[in-house]
Amino acid sequence: MSVNKKIVDDLVANDVEFVTTVPCKQLAGVIDEIDACEKIYHIPSNKEDEGMGLCAGAFMGGKRPAIIMQNTAIGVTINTLVTLTQYYRMPLPMLISYRGELGEPVACQVEMAVHTKALLNQLNIPTYHFHKEEDADELDSILKYTFMCNKPVAILTDASFWKGY
């Protein structure tokens, strides 16, 4: 089974029915899989804070949400994470493409990579890092944990995990 299919299967198995995405090259395959999945409403958003607003609404409407985005989005969404998702205690799994790690060809991506974990740590966001393919075996538990504790939770997925792109 491809890792993209496994990720989407885990989302579906955890009743995630509403997924918003802002694309990244590394995430192209999983976004295609989300789009093809009949059990998930896929709503691309134009900016990640907008996407978190959509997810907040979907959650209050009774649907489990998730967001798929790049780590650069941490810089865009701090206010939303703090004053919406965390302040109102809402769950939000964030599958994040961790650009700027080993294998990265674009130097500028490293500039945000060096801040990514520090920012997530500062925000008290539980953070998991998928580096090898088998790390994805924890996704099911991470999703259960997210909806148990009603917090945003970050899953960083680096270039080694995606085996280049």
Next chain:
Amino acid sequence: MIRSDILRDIAPIIRDHLVVCNIGLPSQELHLTDDQPTNFYMLGTMGLASSIGLGLALAQGKKVISIDGDGSVLTNFGTLPTIANNVADNFILLIIDNGSYGSTGDQPTYAGKKTSLTAVATACGCENVVECSAEDTGKTVQAALDSNKMTIIVAKCESGNVKVPVITMDPVVIRDRFMKAVQA
């Protein structure tokens, strides 16, 4: 008429529906005028009332009215193409357009100058975009509710604020009360 006059006028029309209300004075004014469990007050995150409302409308069947402002829509301009391309016929976006950032001291917005939010929403692909006067907002909202079509309303009014207290309700209480009303 100013925004608080519009909110007072439409309160009886919207009170039986789910309402997502914009940060700052709009939420404080609605809270003071007609607090309802069906009201979700935004205490932070300027710009996301339309996104929260759309997500809520797509996730369940009850009618949802997002009360937004011209300044907040300008802050989250990407919302309009997302709304246009994800039609939820139980969703109404009411933009109270007073041409100013009311909560921060009535600084002018570009919507009060050359930029028409009605034209922008139409250009983004929204199909039912209605501009109305402040006085006609109530009947325009009622017509949109009756149409069962996703509608964007741009209600033009004067700039100005009334003195209202801040909302001291805990955010988790607001959210929990609101979710129970959604499920009721």
